[in-house]
Amino acid sequence: MTDRPHTAIxxxxxxxxVPSRLYLRRARCMFFLGISFLAMSPAGxxxxxxxxxxxxxxxxxxxxxxxxxxxxxxxxGTVTSKKLITAVHMNSEHPWRIxxxxxxxxxxxxxxxxxxxxQDLGNRIQPGDQIEIEYDxxxxxxxxxxxxxxxxxxxWVQLLLHGMFxxxxxxxxxxxxxxxxTERRDRKLLTYGIAAEGTVVRVRCIGTINFGTKxxxxxxxxxxxxxxxEITGRDRTYSYAWTEGLQPGERVGVVxxxxxxxxxxxxxxxxxxxxxxxxDPALLRPGIHSGRTG
Numbered sequence: 246m247t248d249r250p251h252t253a254i255x256x257x258x259x260x261x262x263v264p265s266r267l268y269l270r271r272a273r274c275m276f277f278l279g280i281s282f283l284a285m286s287p288a289g290x291x292x293x294x295x296x297x298x299x300x301x302x303x304x305x306x307x308x309x310x311x312x313x314x315x316x317x318x319x320x321x322g323t324v325t326s327k328k329l330i331t332a333v334h335m336n337s338e339h340p341w342r343i344x345x346x347x348x349x350x351x352x353x354x355x356x357x358x359x360x361x362x363x364q365d366l367g368n369r370i371q372p373g374d375q376i377e378i379e380y381d382x383x384x385x386x387x388x389x390x391x392x393x394x395x396x397x398x399x400x401w402v403q404l405l406l407h408g409m410f411x412x413x414x415x416x417x418x419x420x421x422x423x424x425x426x427t428e429r430r431d432r433k434l435l436t437y438g439i440a441a442e443g444t445v446v447r448v449r450c451i452g453t454i455n456f457g458t459k460x461x462x463x464x465x466x467x468x469x470x471x472x473x474x475e476i477t478g479r480d481r482t483y484s485y486a487w488t489e490g491l492q493p494g495e496r497v498g499v500v501x502x503x504x505x506x507x508x509x510x511x512x513x514x515x516x517x518x519x520x521x522x523x524x525d526p527a528l529l530r531p532g533i534h535s536g537r538t539g
Contacts, residue, residue, distance in 0.1 A: 438500030
């Protein structure tokens, strides 16, 4: 427990006027991460293009292979080229890219290429040799060596790669939506929330997140709602100087949703208070009156 003198919590009656920039300040970690991921999404596309180029155009969407798995016809084709793609490997084996052409039942000739991990086939065949071709009757240009792939890897690998790079922008958008939801929650709590006096239970530094040399803190606290129930809350703060001196047992201002007291937040603290007009910037704790009450 702290040895600080007993102080009175002073939180204005709702509705309170709190500048919008203070809501965003509380969610700035998600905001900056969201912006970063969105900024990286073009880089993800560029990486995809570089990988595609480095393996000779072998990185394709998984749909052609999935469609051929569901429905294909068999034809006899003639090998026109082969190349071992050393930039790609799966289970320590490199795929062979095989160029071919084959004739449709109506006599039209179709050229194509595909990949196989069958090392015996890749080492054995030469241009001019005949091989089996799987093709889509509704789109004959969609074809591959029998048992092989249109792309340089199985469809599940293609899905994983495209999902990994393509999801960067989606993650960024999701984080910005989460920022908006957090800002909206804090706006309602700080403007209309019921005030309560809380007691700090634990303060934890989040070392995995940093802004320069500073880290945010998670503050765990307990308070009682108007029905006498003890509620435990947690809020993240970026008021470094304020939080570094915070100790278990200290009293803090809390605001909560009367319909659901588990939806709660710390009242403004540290430099947040200084940004509110008419608030004494010398206060050391959020919403705590500077004089003793006993």
